[in-house]
Amino acid sequence: MKVHLYERIWMIAAAAVIAIFLGTIAVGTLAQGSQPPSHVETIDPKAVWTDPRFANRGVEELPDGAVRVTGIAMMFAFQPGEIRVPAGKKVTFRLTSADVVHGFQIVGTNANAMVVPGYVTQFSTVFDRPGEYLIVCNEYCGLGHHMMMGRLVVEAGQ
Numbered sequence: 089m090k091v092h093l094y095e096r097i098w099m100i101a102a103a104a105v106i107a108i109f110l111g112t113i114a115v116g117t118l119a120q121g122s123q124p125p126s127h128v129e130t131i132d133p134k135a136v137w138t139d140p141r142f143a144n145r146g147v148e149e150l151p152d153g154a155v156r157v158t159g160i161a162m163m164f165a166f167q168p169g170e171i172r173v174p175a176g177k178k179v180t181f182r183l184t185s186a187d188v189v190h191g192f193q194i195v196g197t198n199a200n201a202m203v204v205p206g207y208v209t210q211f212s213t214v215f216d217r218p219g220e221y222l223i224v225c226n227e228y229c230g231l232g233h234h235m236m237m238g239r240l241v242v243e244a245g246q
């Protein structure tokens with residue numbers, strides 16, 4: 089079968105574009121830890137303040153050295169407003185909303201999740217660089233959206 093030169097060039101170019109697209113997905117998934125939301129756990133959005141899963145808001149150290157952060161997003165603040173976690177340890181966030189959809193993005197890290205009323209948002213990450221990080225709400229949630237922020241402090245290992 090004869091394939092003309094220009095046709096062959098286009099075939100190679102199209103295959104290269106597909107390979108690059110799949111490559112970016114592979115790098116994002118395997119090297120950068122990007123994942124689609126996959127934790128389906130529901131909660132009564134009217135009862136988050138009395139739900140035992142969210143009774144102890146804050147940072148909790150687990151027996152294996154990992155850390156769990158439990159928090160609630162609401163108009164227009166995060167509860168707790170400041171989170172302190174150790175560097176280099178696995179940190180699992182468990183978040184929910186008391187009212188509308190909020191965002192939870194830790195600027196300069198790969199932590200970025202939607203916080204949807206009725207659901208528990210859960211994801212894990214590791215913060216390698218000690219320092220202070222800004223947490224912002226990146227889903228428009230009302231008049232005070234632009235003031236909704238928190239602080240993450242990553243502390244160097246003891």
Ligand code: CUA
Nearest residue numbers: 225227229233
């Ligand atoms: Cu909460 Cu925007």
